[in-house]
Amino acid sequence: MLSLRTRVALATGLGAFVIVAALVALISYAVARNNVNHLDDELDTAIDLIELNADTAALFLGRIGDAGAFAVTLREGGTVIASSTTQLPPMSDGRATKTLGDTRYRVKTETILRRIGGPLTISLAVPTARADTITRTQQQRVLTTGIAAVLTATGLGWVLGGRAVRPLVDLTHRISTGPPTPDLTGTGTGVREASELSAAVRDMLGRINHAQDQTHSALQTARTFASTAAHELRTPLTAMRTDLEVMRGLDLPREQRVEIIDDVLRKQSGIESTLTALEQLASGELARGRPRHTVVDLIELADEAARDAARHHPGVRITVGTEPPMPVLGLPSGLRSVLDNAITNAVKHGNATAVLITARHEARHIVLTVDDNGTGIPTDERDLVFDRFYRGSNAAPQGSGLGLALVAQQADLHDGRAYFTASHLGGARLTFELDNSIPPTQAEPL
Template sequence: MSRPHSLRARVAAATALGATIVVAAVGVYLALAIARNNLQQLDRRLETASRVLIVNAPAAAPFLNVLGDGGAFAVTIRNGDAVVSSTSSRLPRLEPGSHTVDVAGIPFRAFTAPLAPESTSLLSVAVPLAEAKDPTTDQQQQVALVGVLAIVAATGLGWLFGGHAVRPLVDLTQRVGRRDRDLAPAASGVREADELAAAVGTMLQDVSDAQARTATALDTARDFAAASAHELRTPLTAMRTDLEVLSTLELSDAQRIEILGDLARTQGRLEATLTALERLASGELSSEKDHIDLDLTELCDLAAEDAQRQHPGLTVTVDAPPGLVVRGLPVGLRLALDNAVTNAVRHGGARHVAIGAARADDGAVTITVDDDGAGVPEGERAAVFDRFRRGSRATKGGSGLGLALVAQQAGLHGGDARLEDSALGGARLVVTLES
C-alpha cells in the first residue's frame, strides 16, 4: 500500500497542475500568434518587393530568364497562361494576393499583383516558406522553454507557500497528538484551519465530558453495587439459615409453616429490593434528552386512580390546576408519586392521601403528598431519603428505597424532596421541580 501524500505535496502538485494548464493554454495561443505574425510579416515583405519589381518590370523582365535564383527566391511574369518571363524557379498561375505554393517539391510563399491597374499581366514573387517557419520554430521553442521554467517555478513556490499555508493544520495535528486541552484557534488567518480547530476542540470536549460522565457512572455503580450487596446479604443469610433448619432438623408442622412463612416474607423483601434497585439504576441512566413536555395534572389523576385500585379502602384526592405542563420524565415522576403513596399506606397506615401540584411565580412546580398516617419523626426526616434507610415507624419487609427513589427523581428534575407535618395529621412529602 502506497504511503499517502502530505497536504503540502498535494498543494504543490495542484499548483503545478494549474500552472501547466495555464501555461499550455497561453503557450498554444502564443505559438499560433507567432506563426501568424511571422507569416504576415513575410507577406508584407513580398508585397513590398513586388511593388519595386512592378516599377522596374520592363527593364528586369529580359534578365529573369537568365537569372539563377538558386531556390532562394522566384519571380514569374505571366500574361494569362503564357509566361512572359521567369526565374529558373517558375511559379504557377496565381490569383492576386498571398498564397502558399509548391515549387519543385519545396513550399514557397508567394505574392501576386497586376503590373498595372487594368493590365492582364501578373507578377508573382515568392520566397521559400522556411523563411517564416524557421524563426517561428525558434520562437515557439523559446516560449515552450519559458513555459517549462514557469511550471517548475510555480511548483517550487507552491511547495514553499504550501508549507506556510498548511502550518496551522500541522500545529493542530501536533496539539491533538499531545492531547492538549486548549485547542482554541489562535487566529491563524486560515479560515478552514480555525474552523477545524474549533470543531476538534468541541469534539474533544464532548469526549472528555463523556469520559467524565462514564467515570462518575462507574463510581456510582461501584457504590451502588457495594450498598446493594450489603443490604441483600442479611435476607439471603436468613433464607439460608431457614433452609438449613428445614433440611437438617425434625420440625413439627407448626414450626415448618412458620419457617416457610418467614422464607416467603424474606423472598418478598428481596424481590421488592431488587425491583427498587432496578428502578434506581434506570434513573441513574436517564439524561436530559429523555425529558419531554407532559401534563402533570393528568399524571397525578392516573396515579390516584391506580393507587385506589391497588389499595382497597384508600381515598386519594388530587388538587391541581388543569393543563399544568412541565418538562420531565413521565416514568420517573409517576414512579415518585406511586412510591410516595405506597410509603404512606404501607408504613404510615394512611387511609386518606391528598396529592397537590402548583406552579410558583418563579416557574418552579411543587408536588405535595399529604396523608393521615403515623407520620415521620422530625429527627428522621432527612435520613429516610438515603438508600436502605428506614424510619423507626416503618413496617417490616420494606426495602428502604422508596423515598430514595423519590429523592432521585426530584434531583433528576433539578429539584429536591423533603418531609413536613401534614394538615391531615400524618406526613407531607414536598417535591420541587425546576421550570
C-alpha cells in the same frame, strides 16, 4: 497520501500550467503569423518593383533565380514569357504556401493590365526556410520560458503553501503530542480555516471529555450500586436458604412449617420489591441521558395513583385535594413512581391511615405535597432517608430502602427537589418541586 502543502504546490503548478499553456499556444501562433506577414511584406515590395517595369524585369529573372532570394514567373495569356531558374506553377491571384521540390515557398500571384499587350500574371515566391527557423527558435524560447514559469510557480506554491498550512501543522502537533485535553487557545490566529478547525476540535474534545466523565461516573455508580445491591440482597437470600434447609432437614410440626413458609414469602416479597426499585432506578438513569418529557396533567395522575393505592390499602383514606387540570412538563412514569412511593412510604413505614395529595403553582415551580397522619420521620433522618438502601428507624423490615431514593432521582430529573417536613395531619409531609416551564405549543396536557 499527499500532504496539504504538496497539494497546494500541485494546485498552484496546475493553475500556472493551464495559463502558461494557453499563453504559449497564443504567442506561438502570433510569432508564426508575424513571420509569415513579414514574408508577405517582402513579396508585396518585390511585386511593386516588378510592376514598375514588367517589360524589362525578364532580363534579370535568371540572376534573381540564381541568387535564390526569389523565384519569379511571368505569364501572358497562360504562356510563360519569362521565369527565374525555379519556375512557379500557374496559380490564381492571392497568397499561398507551396512546396516545390524540397523547398517551401511563400507565393504571391497578381495579374496586372498593361498599356501594350494583354494581361500579365506575375507569380513571385520567397523561400520560407529562414522564417521557419526564426519561428521555431522563438517558439522554443516561449516554451522554455513557460516551463520555467510553471516550475517557478510550483516552487513558490511549495514555499508559500508551507507558510499557509503552518497553523494547521501546529494544531496537529499540539493535538498529537499534547495532553488528552491540549490547550488550543490562540491556535490558528489570523487564519480563518485554522481558527474554525481549532474551535471545532476544542468543542469535539469538550464533548468527548464530557462523555468520558459521564461514562466514568456511570461506571462508578454502577459499581457502587451493584456492590450495595448485592449486599442488600445477600442477607434475605441467606435467610431464605437457612429456612429452606431447616424445612428439608427437620420433621417440623405443621404450624412451624407454615410459619417458616410465611417468613420465606415475606423475604421473597422484599427481594421482589428491591428488584423492582432497582429496575426503576436504572430506568431513571437512562432517562437522564435521553429525556422524554411530555405534558401531563399532574392531578389526573394523582387521582389514578390514589385509586390504585386504595385497592392495595383498603383501610387507608387517600384523597386528592386539588382539582384538575394542572399541566406539567415531565416524565409521566417518573411522576407516577413519585406518587406511588410517597403513598407506600406513608402507609407501610409511617402506619398512616389518611393520606392527602395536593399541588399548587409557585413562581416557576409546581409544588406537589403528600401529607399523612402516620408516625412521621425524625428530624435528623429527613435528609438521610433519600439515600439508597437507607432505612429509617421507623421503617418496616420488608422495605428495600430505595423508594425515597427513586423520589430524589425524579426530583433531579425534573430540575426540582424533594424534602420532608412535619405535616399538619400529624405525620410527615413530602414536598416535591418540579420545573413549571411549558412551551406554548405544548400547553394542552396529554
